[in-house]
Amino acid sequence: MRLAIIKRMDDWIATTEEALRTAGHRAGGARAALIDELARRDCCRSAQELHAALRARGRSVGVATVYRVLDTLVELGLVQRVEIGDGISRFEAAVPSAHHHHVVCDDCGKVEAFTDVSLERAISVLPAQLGYDIVAHEVLLRGECGDCRAA
Amino acid sequence: MRLAIIKRMDDWIATTEEALRTAGHRAGGARAALIDELARRDCCRSAQELHAALRARGRSVGVATVYRVLDTLVELGLVQRVEIGDGISRFEAAVPSAHHHHVVCDDCGKVEAFTDVSLERAISVLPAQLGYDIVAHEVLLRGECGDCRAA
DNA sequence: GTCAGTGCAAAGCTTTTGCAGCGCG
DNA sequence: CGCGCTGCAAAAGCTTTGCACTGAC
Numbered sequence: 001m002r003l004a005i006i007k008r009m010d011d012w013i014a015t016t017e018e019a020l021r022t023a024g025h026r027a028g029g030a031r032a033a034l035i036d037e038l039a040r041r042d043c044c045r046s047a048q049e050l051h052a053a054l055r056a057r058g059r060s061v062g063v064a065t066v067y068r069v070l071d072t073l074v075e076l077g078l079v080q081r082v083e084i085g086d087g088i089s090r091f092e093a094a095v096p097s098a099h100h101h102h103v104v105c106d107d108c109g110k111v112e113a114f115t116d117v118s119l120e121r122a123i124s125v126l127p128a129q130l131g132y133d134i135v136a137h138e139v140l141l142r143g144e145c146g147d148c149r150a151a
Numbered sequence: 152m153r154l155a156i157i158k159r160m161d162d163w164i165a166t167t168e169e170a171l172r173t174a175g176h177r178a179g180g181a182r183a184a185l186i187d188e189l190a191r192r193d194c195c196r197s198a199q200e201l202h203a204a205l206r207a208r209g210r211s212v213g214v215a216t217v218y219r220v221l222d223t224l225v226e227l228g229l230v231q232r233v234e235i236g237d238g239i240s241r242f243e244a245a246v247p248s249a250h251h252h253h254v255v256c257d258d259c260g261k262v263e264a265f266t267d268v269s270l271e272r273a274i275s276v277l278p279a280q281l282g283y284d285i286v287a288h289e290v291l292l293r294g295e296c297g298d299c300r301a302a
Numbered sequence: 303g304t305c306a307g308t309g310c311a312a313a314g315c316t317t318t319t320g321c322a323g324c325g326c327g
Numbered sequence: 328c329g330c331g332c333t334g335c336a337a338a339a340g341c342t343t344t345g346c347a348c349t350g351a352c
Contacts, residue, residue, distance in 0.1 A: 027327090028325085029325090063317085064336095067317060067318070068333085089238060089317085139290050141288045143283045145283055177351050179351080198342080214341095215309070215310080305351095306352100308349075312346105313343080
């Protein structure tokens with residue numbers, strides 16, 4: 001399974017760089033480093049966290065560049081922006097086969113991912129009903145996790 | 152129908168003030184004004200918008216108070232915080248009978264509300280599966296609205 | 303009379319913008 | 328060799344905090 005994930009993220013990196021090229025963007029070291037960083041993360045991270053992670057890895061990138069690159073990737077649908085309600089935007093690679101949603105614990109702040117087929121099915125019929133051309137959707141649950149409830 | 156809405160919001164105001172009293176909070180003019188303002192709005196508004204609306208109505212309230220009151224109401228589950236992806240928190244009265252979700256147009260920024268029974272049903276089974284005690288949930292769709300698509 | 307509620311101003315954070323210089327194509 | 332990508336620093340919001348004062352109970 002670990003191999004499958006690695007393969008999946010390599011594909012995402014390739015797809016992403018291809019899409020950027022097609023959209024008329026030039027290659028750049030800072031952007032490549034950020035894309036690589038995004039591919040290493042399993043779940044959403046804030047711009048500041050990504051910036052710090054790159055710095056820790058010895059590949060310092062300007063904060064402005066982190067925001068600019070994330071903006072571009074979100075616009076192209078290659079990265080998903082996630083807001084869990086604390087006023088900070090988080091970002092994660094938009095890998096169709098790894099599509100998921102998030103549940104936040106109000107007590108400890110933990111964020112976990114989950115998937116549900118019925119939920120996706122219910123969402124899939126909404127665009128037609130609303131008359132919108134939906135390109136992304138996000139479901140957020142908040143409550144108390146099992147650990148906090150036990151404590 | 153208009154009457155039903157007014158009745159519903161009056162109920163929400165009463166429920167809210169009662170809940171605050173029970174939670175040990177004292178009454179206050181600024182808070183009452185903000186609660187009234189929230190009851191007048193049909194959909195989510197930012198703290199700044201609420202602050203400006205109160206000012207426009209001649210009932211000036213400090214910005215800090217707006218944020219503090221909203222925080223309290225969200226914690227008590229009387230107000231729902233909504234994040235549509237622009238980094239600004241929006242707030243709306245949490246009226247169970249008016250429960251809904253939001254769809255945002257990436258082009259014109261328009262925000263619309265919608266409800267869907269199948270969606271709610273799919274969400275209702277998630278808490279048991281996740282082991283969380285879910286107290287709130289939020290669904291956000293983004294895409295292009297009919298008007299923008301036609302243009 | 304006590305202490306929560308409130309307003310103002312200052313501070314804190316995340317995010318954006320301006321600008322000069324490097325480097326891809 | 329032009330123009331986009333980057334970094335740094337400054338600016339721009341949104342939101343929070345500190346503090347003194349008012350007003351509810």
